[in-house]
Amino acid sequence: MVSEPQGDDLDILSKYMNDLRIEAETEQNEPDNLKSFKNQFHRYLRESSTFLQIKSIEQTEKTLIILSPLSTKHHFGRNWSTKQEKSSIVERPERLLAASIGISAALTMYPQHFSISTSRATGSLHSPHVTRIHGTKWIEYLERLLNESDEKLNRSEIEVPDGWPKGDLYFTKETLVALGGVISTIQSAVDTIFDDEKPNRAFLLIRPPGHHSHPCSPSGFCFINNAHIAIEYSGQKEGVTHAVILDIDLHHGDGSQDICYDRAGFEPDFGESEENLGEKAESEDLKNKEAQDKLPEVPYDNTPEERTPKTPKVGYFSIHDINSFPTELGQASLNDIKNASVCISSHDLNIWNVHLEPYSTEEEFHQHYSNKYSAILRKAEEFFIKSRLSHERERMTNESLPPFKALVVVSAGFDASEYEDPRMQRHGVHVPTSFYAKFGADAVNLANSYSDGHLISVLEGGYSDGALTSGIFAHLCGLQGQKFLTEWGSKEVNKELVKLCRSSWKPLQTPASTPLKHWANQVGLIGRTLFPEFTLKQANNDIVSKPRQTRSQTKNSSAESNGSSTAISRSSSEVIQVKMESNQANDIKKQE
Numbered sequence: 382m383v384s385e386p387q388g389d390d391l392d393i394l395s396k397y398m399n400d401l402r403i404e405a406e407t408e409q410n411e412p413d414n415l416k417s418f419k420n421q422f423h424r425y426l427r428e429s430s431t432f433l434q435i436k437s438i439e440q441t442e443k444t445l446i447i448l449s450p451l452s453t454k455h456h457f458g459r460n461w462s463t464k465q466e467k468s469s470i471v472e473r474p475e476r477l478l479a480a481s482i483g484i485s486a487a488l489t490m491y492p493q494h495f496s497i498s499t500s501r502a503t504g505s506l507h508s509p510h511v512t513r514i515h516g517t518k519w520i521e522y523l524e525r526l527l528n529e530s531d532e533k534l535n536r537s538e539i540e541v542p543d544g545w546p547k548g549d550l551y552f553t554k555e556t557l558v559a560l561g562g563v564i565s566t567i568q569s570a571v572d573t574i575f576d577d578e579k580p581n582r583a584f585l586l587i588r589p590p591g592h593h594s595h596p597c598s599p600s601g602f603c604f605i606n607n608a609h610i611a612i613e614y615s616g617q618k619e620g621v622t623h624a625v626i627l628d629i630d631l632h633h634g635d636g637s638q639d640i641c642y643d644r645a646g647f648e649p650d651f652g653e654s655e656e657n658l659g660e661k662a663e664s665e666d667l668k669n670k671e672a673q674d675k676l677p678e679v680p681y682d683n684t685p686e687e688r689t690p691k692t693p694k695v696g697y698f699s700i701h702d703i704n705s706f707p708t709e710l711g712q713a714s715l716n717d718i719k720n721a722s723v724c725i726s727s728h729d730l731n732i733w734n735v736h737l738e739p740y741s742t743e744e745e746f747h748q749h750y751s752n753k754y755s756a757i758l759r760k761a762e763e764f765f766i767k768s769r770l771s772h773e774r775e776r777m778t779n780e781s782l783p784p785f786k787a788l789v790v791v792s793a794g795f796d797a798s799e800y801e802d803p804r805m806q807r808h809g810v811h812v813p814t815s816f817y818a819k820f821g822a823d824a825v826n827l828a829n830s831y832s833d834g835h836l837i838s839v840l841e842g843g844y845s846d847g848a849l850t851s852g853i854f855a856h857l858c859g860l861q862g863q864k865f866l867t868e869w870g871s872k873e874v875n876k877e878l879v880k881l882c883r884s885s886w887k888p889l890q891t892p893a894s895t896p897l898k899h900w901a902n903q904v905g906l907i908g909r910t911l912f913p914e915f916t917l918k919q920a921n922n923d924i925v926s927k928p929r930q931t932r933s934q935t936k937n938s939s940a941e942s943n944g945s946s947t948a949i950s951r952s953s954s955e956v957i958q959v960k961m962e963s964n965q966a967n968d969i970k971k972q973e
Contacts, residue, residue, distance in 0.1 A: 402440065402496045414450055415499055417910040425903055426492065438493055441834075444860045445580040446484055447570055448499040451562025452477060452588045453914055458530065458553035461537045469548065471805065471844040472589060472602040478908075478915040479846040479882045480586050483853030485908030486878060489900065490869075494861040496580055497911075498573075504564025506557075506605070510614035511564060513691075514606055514640060519597040523604060527557045550599055556589075560605060563587045567611045567839075568618075574835050575619045582825065582836040582860060584793070584853075590841040592634030592792045593707070596649050600636060601706060607839050608790045609640045609695070616693040621788045623768045625761040627824055628699040629817075630794020630842045631737075631806060633721040635707050637792065638732055641697045645729040646688030693788075696731030696764040698757035702797070703736040704808040726763065733760040737797065737810045743867075746813055758823055761789075765831040787832035791824050793817075795843030795852030800875055802845040814851045814870030821859025836860075850878040877901035881908060884915070 403419050453474040457467065488495055505511070506520050530540035531554045541550050570583040591608060593601030608626050615621040628634040643649045701721065704710035708721045723732045735756055740746040769785045776782045796805055797812045821838075828836040838860065843849040851870055858865040868874065877897055880886060881904060888906055893899035909915065 403498075414501070414913060415448075415497060415911075417913060418497065418907065421907050421910050422488070422492075425489070425907060436493065440496070440579055441577070441581050443494055443496050443580040444857060445496045445498055445570070445573055445583040446857075447566050447573075447583055447585050448477075448481075448497070448911060449562045449566040449585070449587045450499060450501055450912065450914075451503065451565075452559050452586070453912065454555040454562070455559035455589050456553065456555070457551050458534045458540065459551065460534075470551070474588075475882070475915065476588060476843065476849060477586060477912050479849035480840065480843075480853050481911040482846075482878055482881045482904060482908040483850040484586070484857065484911065485904045486850065486854040486869075487857035488907065489904055491858065491861060491863050494863060495857070498569070500562065500566045500569045502565040502569075503558065503561030504568055506560060506564070508564060508614075510617050511605065511610055513613055514609045515594075515596055523599075524557065527552055527554055530554055530556075545599065549602055550604075552604075556604075559589065563589075563591075563605070563607060564610065567607060567837075568614055570837050571611060571615045571618060574837065575615070581834040582828065582838070584838045584840075584857060584860065586840055588840065590794070591839070592628060592630060592637045592794070592841050593632070594636040595639045596643050598636075601632065603636060606636055606640055608634075608637055608792050611790055611837050611839065612693055612695055612788060615788050619786070620783045621693050621786045622772060622783060623695075623765065623785065624693050624788040624790060625696045625698060625731075625764060625827075626790050626792055627757060627761060627820075627827075628697065628701070628792040628794070628841075629797065629820055630699075630792055631702050631797035631801070631811075632706050632794070632842065633701045633703075633708060633734065634697070634699055634792055634841075635717070635720060638697045638699070638720060638723070638734075641695050641730065641732060644691045644695050646690045647730075690729040694729065694731075694768060696733075696761060698733045698761050700735045700737060700754050700757060700797075702806075702808060702810045704810070705806070710808060726760065726767075731760070731764045733757050737812070739809050743813045743815065746816070747819075750816070750819065755823070758827055761827060762831070765827075769831070787835070789824060789828040789832050789836040791821075791836065791838040792841045793838045793856060794841035795848045795856075798843065798845075798848035798852045800845060800847030800851055801843070802848075805844050814855050814875075815865060815867065817852045817855035818859035818865035821856045822862050823859075825860055825862065846879045846882040847875050850882065851875045854878070873897065874901075878904065881905035 403415050403422075456474055457470045459466070506524060507517075512520055526540070526542065530552055533540045534553065539547055540552060541547055566585050566587050570585055573579045574581045574583055585607075587607060589602050589604060591603045591606045591610075593599075594603035594606040608628075612621065612624040612626075615624070626634070626637055628637060639649045703718070703721055707713065708717045722734055722736070724734060725732050733756065735754055738749055738753070740749060765787055769787075772782070772785045776784070795801070795817070797810075798817075799811045799813055801811065824838075825834070825836060828834050838856070843852060851874075855865050855870060874897065878901065881901060886905060886909070889898070889902045893902055
């Protein structure tokens with residue numbers, strides 16, 4: 382048993398906990414939901430034999446992790462559905478618990494590299510940075526649908542309109558709260574990273590995801606486009622003039638790309654225009670005259686008479702599987718396939734799509750990464766270089782223009798992970814866990830070169846516990862430029878992390894049989910405090926969600942243990958020694 386720190390050691394520990402800056406942004410009279418996390422993480426550090434060797438780093442060099450507890454409010458409300466239908470729901474609140482385990486894994490390895498914050502505030506769907514992306518009619522229409530949903534559900538009626546994929550899209554009135562939480566979390570992230578004394582990059586644990594959301598049309602679990610809202614808010618609040626979206630979800634972010642068409646001054650190619658949406662809404666109102674006065678009779682005001690690009694100017698760069706939703710093999714339209722394959726840098730459009738390929742070994746994958754996938758980073762760099770030159774040239778004749786200011790946004794989907802459920806990922810195309818660390822580090826390098834380090838990573842896909850725990854663990858290590866050992870992404874480690882996501886999980890009562898199990902126990906104790914609502918019982922009646930095929934097939938288908946080592950095992954019979962970075966700790970001695 383490691384002795385408790387005393388005297389000066391306690392002063393150092395106290396200073397370290399202050400440097401960690403665990404903060405909670407709450408409504409008045411709301412409890413600090415990070416209190417349990419603070420206590421558990423403090424206990425972990427007190428028991429650790431290495432915390433005194435941890436070197437403090439500047440706040441600006443950290444990654445801020447922002448939790449959105451209100452994101453759990455979005456849930457499947459058709460309680461009258463069959464057990465089989467309920468079990469098919471894959472975009473579920475429990476994803477946040479699995480993500481928290483991934484966060485905890487990164488924290489135990491590199492605790493000094495992160496700050497934790499939570500936001501229980503609610504933003505407005507009518508905020509100008511939301512309506513400028515989605516228009517006022519779509520927001521009012523969506524809000525009306527959400528407000529009326531509980532009445533329909535109570536009558537055992539489907540709450541989504543005819544024509545919407547009923548297996549992919551669901552909501553209750555509480556989805557309004559979840560979306561408000563997402564908007565607030567985005568605002569908090571932007572406000573933080575542009576504060577000179579706070580972290581200049583952030584990872585946002587939010588849902589529902591957003592990269593399939595078009596200007597005026599939902600799709601693929603998405604209702605509003607989180608990445609574009611972050612960019613628009615950063616433009617209005619912080620003067621950002623240019624931004625890139627780096628999308629690493631398994632699926633093409635058709636909504637994010639479509640909004641780039643709109644920002645360049647073109648008619649969006651996907652989804653419905655706000656004008657058509659208004660006609661549809663008016664038709665529906667004929668069936669329900671009481672709702673007629675809820676839709677304003679104003680002309681569609683988001684399509685200019687002549688093409689006028691909007692600012693910030695945004696480039697979209699994506700790696701995805703061309704055979705998966707929304708370009709499902711054998712079922713996608715030609716237009717879908719074309720849009721998921723666009724590569725253009727002209728006419729105020731900066732879009733580059735790269736398709737994933739199968740690989741036999743991790744070495745072969747990283748050859749693909751160097752030769753092919755990293756093209757989206759090179760094109761994003763090219764976008765920044767050309768944009769900065771043209772922008773500064775234009776400022777010479779237009780002094781009212783603000784100076785060039787950039788932002789990098791990562792649409793961090795983890796459903797391309799090697800550990801994603803094969804029913805979600807059916808075409809034999811995926812990425813090794815190490816990819817998320819490598820890409821995270823490369824994205825930060827891009828941000829350091831062109832956006833003064835300002836970067837926001839938002840959670841998109843990732844629907845199995847294994848994909849989320851391992852992918853986020855690696856991604857956070859990469860964002861901090863820290864080593865992610867191959868062993869940390871192994872099947873043995875992933876198996877232990879997945880166990881921590883079970884509603885039946887309980888901490889060990891006796892010393893662990895292996896260092897890996899001991900480390901996993903610590904990860905579970907810490908990670909499960911981040912979302913206390915999942916501690917005793919998971920939401921949605923403990924549904925064990927399994928990815929279904931409808932979304933990908935077609936868009937129209939309906940007490941703690943003793944010891945303190947953080948060593949983990951290479952296999953069930955071999956214990957490895959975890960090498961921490963030189964600025965974190967000395968090498969940890971192997972347990973016998």
